[in-house]
Amino acid sequence: MTERKIKVETLTRVEGEGGLYVRLQGEQVEEVRLEIYEPPRLFEALLRGRPLEDAPDITARICGICPVAYQMSSVHAMEMALGVEITPEIRRLRRLLYCGEWIESHGLHMHLLHAPDFLGFESGLAMAKQFPDEVNRGLRLKKHGNQLVDLLGGRAIHPVNVCVGGFYRIPSRNEFQKLVPDFEWGLNAAIETTRWVAGFEYPELESECEFVSLSHPDEYPMNEGVMQTSSGDQIEISDYRDEFQEQQVPHSTALHAIRKTTGRPYLLGPLSRVNLNRDRLSPSARKLADEIAFEPECRNPHRAIIARGLELVHSYEEALQILRDEHSTRQPRVTYDYQAGVGMSATEAPRGTLFHRYEIDTEGKIVEADIIPPTSQNQAQIEVDLKAWVGQVIEKEESQAARLCENLVRAYDPCISCSTHFLNVTIERS
Amino acid sequence: MCKPRLAVFKFASCDGCQLSLLDAEDHLLAVADAVEIVYFPEATSHMEEGPYDIALVEGSITTPHDAERIQQIRKDARYLMTIGACATAGGIQALRNWADKDEFMQAVYATPEYIQVLETSTPIAEHVQVDFELRGCPINQYQLIEVIRSLLAGQTPRTPRHSVCLDCKRRGTVCVTVAQGTACLGPVTQSGCHALCPSYNRGCYGCFGPALQANLVSLSEQMEREGASKAEIAHKLKNFNAYSHAFRTESTRLVQLEGDQRG
Numbered sequence: 001m002t003e004r005k006i007k008v009e010t011l012t013r014v015e016g017e018g019g020l021y022v023r024l025q026g027e028q029v030e031e032v033r034l035e036i037y038e039p040p041r042l043f044e045a046l047l048r049g050r051p052l053e054d055a056p057d058i059t060a061r062i063c064g065i066c067p068v069a070y071q072m073s074s075v076h077a078m079e080m081a082l083g084v085e086i087t088p089e090i091r092r093l094r095r096l097l098y099c100g101e102w103i104e105s106h107g108l109h110m111h112l113l114h115a116p117d118f119l120g121f122e123s124g125l126a127m128a129k130q131f132p133d134e135v136n137r138g139l140r141l142k143k144h145g146n147q148l149v150d151l152l153g154g155r156a157i158h159p160v161n162v163c164v165g166g167f168y169r170i171p172s173r174n175e176f177q178k179l180v181p182d183f184e185w186g187l188n189a190a191i192e193t194t195r196w197v198a199g200f201e202y203p204e205l206e207s208e209c210e211f212v213s214l215s216h217p218d219e220y221p222m223n224e225g226v227m228q229t230s231s232g233d234q235i236e237i238s239d240y241r242d243e244f245q246e247q248q249v250p251h252s253t254a255l256h257a258i259r260k261t262t263g264r265p266y267l268l269g270p271l272s273r274v275n276l277n278r279d280r281l282s283p284s285a286r287k288l289a290d291e292i293a294f295e296p297e298c299r300n301p302h303r304a305i306i307a308r309g310l311e312l313v314h315s316y317e318e319a320l321q322i323l324r325d326e327h328s329t330r331q332p333r334v335t336y337d338y339q340a341g342v343g344m345s346a347t348e349a350p351r352g353t354l355f356h357r358y359e360i361d362t363e364g365k366i367v368e369a370d371i372i373p374p375t376s377q378n379q380a381q382i383e384v385d386l387k388a389w390v391g392q393v394i395e396k397e398e399s400q401a402a403r404l405c406e407n408l409v410r411a412y413d414p415c416i417s418c419s420t421h422f423l424n425v426t427i428e429r430s
Numbered sequence: 431m432c433k434p435r436l437a438v439f440k441f442a443s444c445d446g447c448q449l450s451l452l453d454a455e456d457h458l459l460a461v462a463d464a465v466e467i468v469y470f471p472e473a474t475s476h477m478e479e480g481p482y483d484i485a486l487v488e489g490s491i492t493t494p495h496d497a498e499r500i501q502q503i504r505k506d507a508r509y510l511m512t513i514g515a516c517a518t519a520g521g522i523q524a525l526r527n528w529a530d531k532d533e534f535m536q537a538v539y540a541t542p543e544y545i546q547v548l549e550t551s552t553p554i555a556e557h558v559q560v561d562f563e564l565r566g567c568p569i570n571q572y573q574l575i576e577v578i579r580s581l582l583a584g585q586t587p588r589t590p591r592h593s594v595c596l597d598c599k600r601r602g603t604v605c606v607t608v609a610q611g612t613a614c615l616g617p618v619t620q621s622g623c624h625a626l627c628p629s630y631n632r633g634c635y636g637c638f639g640p641a642l643q644a645n646l647v648s649l650s651e652q653m654e655r656e657g658a659s660k661a662e663i664a665h666k667l668k669n670f671n672a673y674s675h676a677f678r679t680e681s682t683r684l685v686q687l688e689g690d691q692r693g
Contacts, residue, residue: 012475039442039492040545041523045534050665057635061522061670064446064568112452112473123474125462139455146453154630155623156453157446157568158637161630169631248540255539332631406475415445 006390006402011409018414020405021251022390029394032387034379034409036252047369052078052360053164059356059371060158063415065108068101068149069349071162072223073356073371078164081343081360082336089330090166091223092322097152097162098222098347099319103186104145104156105350106270106312109413110197111138114305117407118200134196137189141312144179144186148319151175166333176326183323187316191288194309198292205392205408206299207385210264211272214348220280220314221273223347228276229259229266230297237346240355246372257377265380268352269412270307271298282317285310301385301411308350308413338364349374351413375414382412434483434582437469439503441489441496442523442551446568447514448472448488454571461575464582480506484581490516490523490551497548497557504558509581512554513574515567519639520673522567524551527673553673562587567637567670570622590621591642594634597625606633613653615666618644618676636669640676650684660688 006022018038023031043062047055055074060067072094079086086094111134112124121127128135146156151171153159161167214221215228227235227243235243244266246255258265274281275297278289289310298307344357352374359368386408393404438448452458452473468478485507491497504510512518520527526534527550535542554560564577573589580587594616598605606612606628614633616625622638640646646667653663667681 010471010477012471012477037495039496040535040538040547041442041492041521041551042526042534042538043522045529045537046522046525048537058522061444061446061567064444064449067444067446108452116475122476123467125459125467125474126476128459128462135459139458142453143455146455154626155568157449160627160632160635163632169629250541403475 004394006398006405008402008406011406018252020386020402020409022386022405024390024394027394029387029390032383032390033251034383034386036379044369044371047366050366052081052358052364052366055358055366055369056162056164057158057160062371062373064157065105065415066101066349066351066354067158068097068153068162069347069354070356071159072098072347073345073354074358075162075164076223076345076347077343077356077358078360079336079343080345081341081358082164082339083341084165084334084336086166086334087330090333093152093167093170093326095222096319096322096326097149097159099315099322100145100148100152102145102222102311102315102350103190103319104142104149105413106308106315107138107142107145109350110193110305110308110312111135111142114410114413115197115200117410118197118202118305134193137193141186141189141193144182144316147182148179151179163333165336166331168332170330170332173327176323180320180323183316183320187284187313187320190309190312190316191284194288194306194313195292197305197309198294200305202300202302203392203404204300205302205385205389207267207301207381207388209267209299209381209385210259210262211275211297212266212268212353213272213276214346214353215277216280218280220277220282220318221348224345227346227353230272230276237344237355240344240346240372241357241370244355244372244377246376252379255376256380257372258380265384266377267301267381268374268378269304270311270350271301271304272352273348274298274307274310281310282314284317285314288313301408304411304413338362349415351375351415352378373415375412378412378414382409382414433464433466435468435478435481436465436484436486436578437480437482437503437507438467438472438486439469439488440472441487441500441517441554442492443489443514443516443521445472445488447517447566448486450513450569450571450574451486454575457575461578465578482507483509484578485510487512487517487554488514490520490553491548491557492523492551493547495546500554500557509561510554510558511562511564511577511581511587512560513564514569515565515637515639515670516551517554518563518565518674519671519677520551520553522670522672524673525668526551528668551673564589565620565638565671566622573622592621593617593641593644594619594621594623594625594628594638597621597623598628601625601629603628606631607652607656611656613656613658613663613666615649618646618649635666636671636677639671639674644676646676646680647683650680660684664688
């Protein structure tokens with residue numbers, strides 16, 4: 001029997017750096033490794049000893065594409081440690097900021113990173129010549145997300161306006177209202193985009209994964225809730241560390257996560273969120289999901305782009321509602337006194353649940369920090385799904401098989417900077 | 431005529447600075463038209479080897495492998511331009527330059543020996559000659575477009591080196607230090623963000639690194655008069671541009687002075 005190896009040296013159209021290695025014995029897939037070679041930056045270590053107010057600014061630098069998620073998880077965790085209760089207005093504005101990040105991130109991933117795989121292009125830029133309307137629409141949607149984060153956060157990448165207790169400044173009612181016409185256009189455009197991607201041809205693939213996401217009784221999960229799993233478990237955020245465990249593997253600088261009870265990996269992200277919370281999507285998104293006949297429990301990771309589209313619609317609709325109602329007459333933040341304590345929080349980054357835990361001392365200094373980003377939690381599940389996928393595509397010619405493997409990895413929208421890094425594909429056969 | 435060949439490389443960083451190029455939505459397709467993007471893994475699966483006319487480099491050097499990789503990129507590039515605080519000053523990850531790297535690794539990884547990292551996180555210019563440095567954490571996308579435009583036109587790119595204070599005056603923002611006693615690095619930080627933080631009612635935290643002719647000692651003395659301790663001021667400087675020459679020199683001086691006072 002011949003040994004074959006498939007190797008993708010550099011995964012493209014993902015955030016960060018990584019590769020993929022596949023080894024086959026005859027037709028048998030022996031090993032699949034997602035190799036993250038992003039250099040470790042050691043954030044959890046460098047946060048120790050710093051003032052707790054630094055956490056939202058510093059952890060934002062873990063990822064340039066989802067800094068809001070890092071800021072939200074960190075401020076919530078700090079507020080728990082300090083015993084701070086934020087006002088309902090601040091809570092709404094935090095959701096609005098989160099909508100901005102989802103719109104920006106989903107808009108970027110759908111149009112520039114993922115859609116080219118289904119239409120046979122090497123990039124969104126190359127696709128623009130043949131699909132100018134779609135690419136321009138995507139750029140405009142992405143821009144709206146950036147504009148919203150810009151307004152409420154100060155700038156789109158690494159916002160400056162988020163702080164423990166709320167915001168430094170709240171924009172005026174007029175500034176919020178100015179965005180309404182663009183967002184009205186965007187809601188319709190997001191619906192069109194989702195219809196468009198729903199029409200793509202999807203390869204068959206059934207993942208055996210357990211879906212996991214935050215879940216909240218009254219709203220689509222973004223900044224709080226309990227961890228809901230497709231096997232019916234509900235896990236309080238305070239028990240996160242007891243239920244989900246990170247392990248180190250030799251081939252990656254990112255840690256691998258598993259469920260402690262089952263010893264098996266799990267999946268986070270838009271597919272999990274939609275599968276577990278479909279009835280809490282906004283009215284337009286829910287209607288659209290029915291119209292395009294999106295499966296009630298979609299198990300095909302390639303179709304995550306459609307779930308992303310439904311969340312794009314949801315984000316526009318929720319943002320519009322807040323933008324229209326916003327009055328900006330209240331205090332921007334809640335003040336606090338230092339006290340020693342432990343705080344933790346999980347929020348939904350565009351690519352899945354992000355958990356933070358901090359221990360702080362009586363002077364407001366960080367004693368210990370623990371951050372579990374979504375990509376490192378998804379990594380083990382991606383390897384399991386890849387193993388099944390390699391079995392289906394291995395008959396193809398080497399470079400095409402490698403490309404098809406890379407396409408699947410991209411479907412999860414992995415952010416390797418946060419996990420720490422990502423993809424090159426190598427296939428070895430023997 | 432052949433279009434200039436543009437390549438974008440990443441080292442230890444958050445991807446935010448190269449994302450700034452994709453975030454320049456209104457200019458993106460025009461840029462893509464004016465140059466040939468031959469290497470930009472975040473945006474395209476199309477990858478070509480050098481030589482390149484312009485290489486944009488994001489991130490700092492933190493691993494032995496990356497220390498070698500940057501040498502080849504330098505050989506391949508006609509103009510090598512660094513983008514962002516990691517590439518120009520070592521980034522937030524340069525905080526390990528003051529710490530025990532092994533202890534840091536043990537705090538994050540159960541089995542640190544699987545991973546090879548250098549003792550330090552250093553700017554690109556400590557390894558190879560750099561033609562132009564674009565500052566910021568993150569960079570300003572309009573400056574990026576302007577600098578690429580200058581290079582394409584054969585001009586030497588320029589970005590303002592004055593301090594954030596001047597921008598506050600220009601946009602009419604009331605000084606947060608004078609009016610509220612808020613500590614602000616604006617007087618020593620380079621312009622580039624349009625004095626963003628003071629306009630959001632908070633002090634500047636130094637994203638763009640030291641301004642030209644920044645007087646760090648004077649600012650420290652002022653902050654001390656306002657009630658800050660030397661350790662607190664040193665902490666403010668040990669941020670995203672901690673390892674830039676000016677910020678590093680002053681934070682080291684403050685820490686030493688505090689040690690002398692105690693000792």
